[in-house]
Amino acid sequence: xxxxxxxxxxxxxxxxxxxxxxxxxxxxxxxxxxxxxxxxxxxxxxxxxxxxxxxxxxxxxxxxxxxxxxxxxxxxxxxxxxxxxxxxxxxxxxxxxxxxxxxxxxxxxxxxxxxxxxxxxxxxxxxxxxxxxxxxxxxxxxxxxxxxxxxxxxxxxxxxxxxxxxxxxxxxxxxxxxxxxxxxxxxxxxxxxxxxxxxxxxxxxxxxxxxxxxxxxxxxxxxxxxxxxxxxxxxxxxxxxxxxxxxxxxxxxxxxxxxxxxxxxxxxxxxxxxxxxxxxxxxxxxxxxxxxxxxxxxxxxxxxxxxxxxxxxxxxxxxxxxxxxxxxxxxxxxxxxxxxxxxxxxxxxxxxxxxxxxxxxxxxxxxxxxxxxxxxxxxxxxxxxxxxxxxxxxxxxxxxxxxxxxxxxxxxxxxxxxxxxxxxxxxxxx
Amino acid sequence: xxxxxxxxxxxxxxxxxxxxxxxxxxxxxxxxxxxxxxxxxxxxxxxxxxxxxxxxxxxxxxxxxxxxxxxxxxxxxxxxxxxxxxxxxxxxxxxxxxxxxxxxxxxxxxxxxxxxxxxxxxxxxxxxxxxxxxxxxxxxxxxxxxxxxxxxxxxxxxxxxxxxxxxxxxxxxxxxxxxxxxxxxxxxxxxxxxxxxxxxxxxxxxxxxxxxxxxxxxxxxxxxxxxxxxxxxxxxxxxxxxxxxxxxxxxxxxxxxxxxxxxxxxxxxxxxxxxx
Numbered sequence: 001x002x003x004x005x006x007x008x009x010x011x012x013x014x015x016x017x018x019x020x021x022x023x024x025x026x027x028x029x030x031x032x033x034x035x036x037x038x039x040x041x042x043x044x045x046x047x048x049x050x051x052x053x054x055x056x057x058x059x060x061x062x063x064x065x066x067x068x069x070x071x072x073x074x075x076x077x078x079x080x081x082x083x084x085x086x087x088x089x090x091x092x093x094x095x096x097x098x099x100x101x102x103x104x105x106x107x108x109x110x111x112x113x114x115x116x117x118x119x120x121x122x123x124x125x126x127x128x129x130x131x132x133x134x135x136x137x138x139x140x141x142x143x144x145x146x147x148x149x150x151x152x153x154x155x156x157x158x159x160x161x162x163x164x165x166x167x168x169x170x171x172x173x174x175x176x177x178x179x180x181x182x183x184x185x186x187x188x189x190x191x192x193x194x195x196x197x198x199x200x201x202x203x204x205x206x207x208x209x210x211x212x213x214x215x216x217x218x219x220x221x222x223x224x225x226x227x228x229x230x231x232x233x234x235x236x237x238x239x240x241x242x243x244x245x246x247x248x249x250x251x252x253x254x255x256x257x258x259x260x261x262x263x264x265x266x267x268x269x270x271x272x273x274x275x276x277x278x279x280x281x282x283x284x285x286x287x288x289x290x291x292x293x294x295x296x297x298x299x300x301x302x303x304x305x306x307x308x309x310x311x312x313x314x315x316x317x318x319x320x321x322x323x324x325x326x327x328x329x330x331x332x333x334x335x336x337x338x339x340x341x342x343x344x345x346x347x348x349x350x351x352x353x354x355x356x357x358x359x360x361x362x363x364x365x366x367x368x369x370x371x372x373x374x375x376x377x378x379x380x381x382x383x384x385x386x387x388x389x390x391x392x393x394x395x396x397x398x399x400x401x402x403x404x405x406x407x408x409x410x411x412x413x414x415x416x417x418x419x420x421x422x423x424x425x426x427x428x429x430x
Numbered sequence: 431x432x433x434x435x436x437x438x439x440x441x442x443x444x445x446x447x448x449x450x451x452x453x454x455x456x457x458x459x460x461x462x463x464x465x466x467x468x469x470x471x472x473x474x475x476x477x478x479x480x481x482x483x484x485x486x487x488x489x490x491x492x493x494x495x496x497x498x499x500x501x502x503x504x505x506x507x508x509x510x511x512x513x514x515x516x517x518x519x520x521x522x523x524x525x526x527x528x529x530x531x532x533x534x535x536x537x538x539x540x541x542x543x544x545x546x547x548x549x550x551x552x553x554x555x556x557x558x559x560x561x562x563x564x565x566x567x568x569x570x571x572x573x574x575x576x577x578x579x580x581x582x583x584x585x586x587x588x589x590x591x592x593x594x595x596x597x598x599x600x601x602x603x604x605x606x607x608x609x610x611x612x613x614x615x616x617x618x619x620x621x622x623x624x625x626x627x628x629x630x631x632x633x634x635x636x637x638x639x640x641x642x643x644x645x646x647x648x649x650x651x652x653x654x655x656x657x658x659x660x661x662x663x664x665x666x667x668x669x670x671x672x673x674x675x676x677x678x679x680x681x682x683x684x685x686x687x688x689x690x691x692x693x694x695x696x697x698x699x700x701x702x703x704x705x706x
Contacts, residue, residue: 052458066458068579070605117608236457307457340461384462386473386581429579 029369031299031321032332032354033131034080035378036111038073038391038425042380043336044350046315048303049240051230053427054113057126057172060228060242060301061184064122065174067115068429074112078423080132081105086405087414093143093152100405104135104162110423115172124172124186135162146204148263154205161197166190168224180232190222190246208263215256220294222248240303246296253291259284297324297357311340326369327357336378344385350378354397354419361402361412372401372417387429394422468575472582474519477572480580480606481539484613485523488535488543491618492527495546500526503703507555508542508562514640515566522569524562532655535617536565538575549704551654555696558704559641560648564634571633573626574616578609624671628678635682644695645688649679 035041037055047055051063054073082104088097113126137160144153167190174184195217202210228242259270260283267276275284299322305315315336323329336350354374361368380393397419402412468477495501501524508524522540527533530547537543542565544558552558568574616622622630631648639645656672683689 050458070608116605232457238458310459310461338460343461346460346462389462 029356029358029372030354030374031297031357032352033133033419034078034110034129034421035352035395036128036130037113038111038380038382038389038393038423038427039338039348041395041421041423042348042350042378042382042391042393043315043338044334044352044376044378044395046303046317046334046336046350046352048228048242048301048317048319049230049238049305050303050313050315051228051240053429054115054124054126055111056174056184057113057115057124057186058111058128058130058168058226060230060240060303061124061172061186061226062174062182062228062230062242063240064115064124064172064184065176065182065230067122070114070116071427071429072112072114073427074109074425077107078110078421078425079105079107080419080421082133082420083418085416085418086403087416089405089413090141090156091145092141093145095145098141098144100139102135102160103137104133106132106134106165108132111425118173121173121175121184124174125170126172126186127167127169128188129165129167131164131166133162133164135160137161146202148204148206148208151204151206151208151263153202155201155203157199157201157203159197159199162195164192164194164196166192170223172226182230184228184230186224186226186228186244188224188226190220190224190248192218192220194218202263204263210261210263211259213258217252217254219252220248221250222246222293236307238305238307240305241301243298243300245298248293248296251291251293253289255286255288257284257286295324297321297327297329313338321357326359328359330355330357344383346382346384348378348380348382348393350395352376352378352397354399356401361404363410363412366404366408366410368404370401370403370415372399372403372415374399374417374419376419389427391423391425391427393425394420396420463579468572468581470582473575473580474582476580476582477575478520478539480575480609480613481537481541483606483610484537484574484617485539485541485543487610487614488527488537488541488617489525492529492543492545495526495528497526500549500704504544504549504558504562507558508566511559511563511566511637511641512540514637515563515570517570520569522566534561534565536568536574537613537617538569538572538580540569542566542569552651552700552704553654553697554644554647555700556638556644556647556694557651558700559638559643560634560651563638563641563643564630564648566637567630567633568622568626571626571629573622573630574613577616577623577626578612580609624674627671627675631675631679632682635679635688636686639686639688639691639693642694644693645683645686645691647695649676649683652676652679 035045036058039053040047040055040059047059051060052066053071056063084102086100089100090098092098108129110129113124115122115124139158141156144156146153168188170186170188172184172186174182176182197215199213224244224246226242226244228240230238230240232238261277265278267274270284276282299319301317301319303315303317305313307313317334319332321330332353332355334350334352336348338346338348340346354376356371356373358369358371361371374397376395376397378395380391382389382391399417401415403415405413504526505524509522512522520540522542525543527543527545529545531545532548532551534544534548542562544561548561635645635648
């Protein structure tokens with residue numbers, strides 16, 4: 001995946017004060033932004049060797065061969081919130097450091113799936129939203145130290161309106177080669193709809209101002225094949241293996257920038273054109289379109305489930321992501337357990353990593369993407385009825401790392417990320 | 431990375447090598463799906479509806495024997511056994527299938543069939559009672575119902591919410607058809623799980639014995655079928671692991687002190703009604 005490096009970098013770098021670099025829009029720096037599927041989410045995503053319900057279409061389609069005749073699963077609503085705190089991102093006139101927080105929240109059903117018998121195997125159809133960011137934020141900071149001598153920033157206003165969602169929908173099919181060995185495939189249509197609107201206004205004490213308004217939209221279409229196998233070599237063990245990759249086939253990207261800077265008396269060049277902002281009629285405007293396609297890694301998941309009894313199981317996954325473009329090769333891990341307190345009440349708990357796909361931040365470089373490894377835990381409760389079950393679950397992730405939020409600066413900020421998600425889901429089987 | 435990719439075909443090959451070690455995903459079944467006794471009113475109604483549909487499929491494969499006397503006789507023997515079977519909510523129906531095969535079928539809800547070929551291999555009413563009691567035991571223990579999770583309506587608020595997700599009459603109908611296919615596959619091809627067969631033998635012997643029949647009659651019949659099985663390919667092997675079953679039958683007789691118990695065989699009555 002490539003970060004959009006637009007001319008906003010140039011404009012931001014003109015102002016030697018904290019200004020949000022463009023790389024900090026959607027969370028492209030992690031691949032596990034939302035856990036999908038009610039049972040799977042409770043297990044921290046350790047589902048590659050289970051996958052015996054509609055969520056298997058997403059994790060390992062070979063597993064749906066083990067699901068009942070017709071299974072339906074839907075998250076009625078999933079609420080997720082994320083807080084990212086850049087430590088000491090700014091300094092006020094008294095020398096005190098200030099943190100800058102970005103908050104995102106969304107409420108949406110993030111999974112629906114069904115599986116039914118079809119021909120010699122099982123047919124699945126599912127819809128998943130593995131990534132959703134909705135960020136509406138208006139912030140104002142006062143008396144910030146600026147790059148102009150004896151002219152601090154009286155008010156620094158940041159308005160943010162980001163919407164970035166990824167959708168997957170498509171069919172799956174699983175075939176039982178034998179009672180203990182199944183194969184399966186999913187072909188998802190991939191659609192990403194991103195809209196980023198950001199306005200930053202610096203109002204200096206002596207009356208100057210610096211305004212940049214940035215509008216960025218992106219619509220990507222593509223597909224994501226998932227191939228999987230499931231093998232039960234022993235009575236109480238299952239091994240699952242799945243491989244997937246997103247291929248973007250078309251991208252429609254549009255970017256608009258409006259800019260005006262009266263903090264400098266000296267005209268300066270942007271895109272080879274001289275702009276004299278002392279002229280009140282001067283404003284910078286640009287509009288760009290491109291169709292550069294994001295690149296995603298091949299990811300391979302290997303899972304092992306131990307069915308200790310009909311009440312207790314343990315599951316673990318290891319997921320490998322290959323290196324692609326400026327993203328690193330790395331692993332994610334997840335562990336989960338499920339225990340039935342009674343015949344009709346189960347609790348699930350999980351642990352998972354959501355490691356950064358970026359390299360570590362170096363003090364000798366500028367404009368680097370942030371690097372934050374996230375560690376998370378999940379917990380869910382499910383009540384079972386005759387054909388149905390209701391699950392209430394939640395997950396929490398926390399990570400510390402480093403970032404460079406000031407454009408063209410080697411300064412490194414500490415970053416903390418806190419993610420929380422809660423969901424209510426229902427499953428039905430015949 | 432390349433090592434991981436090379437690992438995939440290796441895993442596939444290993445998996446295929448071991449496919450014969452079949453465990454059929456039994457360990458996956460969670461207690462929420464296996465603990466139900468399927469005994470509330472809607473469950474029983476669903477079982478009977480399902481059984482009726484399955485009986486119709488059986489009669490689609492086999493013609494009912496056009497002999498009122500034999501059918502009546504088998505019904506009398508069967509209903510007499512059912513009185514001791516412990517499911518008074520079930521109304522049992524017995525029928526004779528006009529087939530040379532040696533077989534018997536039990537559909538959920540109390541629909542039980544035996545073939546003419548099986549009757550012809552029997553020597554007395556106690557053997558008929560042993561076979562019918564074995565089939566009744568499949569119904570009593572709800573083997574097909576549990577295997578295929580045949581359940582009634584939700585009837586609960588939470589279930590109602592969940593059913594909004596996708597529950598509909600049409601969907602239920604499709605699922606029912608698929609379950610019927612699988613049930614027919616159990617009856618005609620795959621057979622029951624061996625543990626279910628053993629349980630049906632055990633319960634059947636006790637039911638027949640309590641009803642006054644010779645408890646060893648089922649064992650005698652199984653032995654005669656075993657020798658016949660070698661000669662006649664039409665025997666479909668519903669009871670595949672003969673030695674295991676015979677060992678368990680002997681253990682049941684021993685454990686309940688029935689080895690040397692002599693009870694009614696009703697040979698004359700059997701011949702009067704069946705083989706006259």
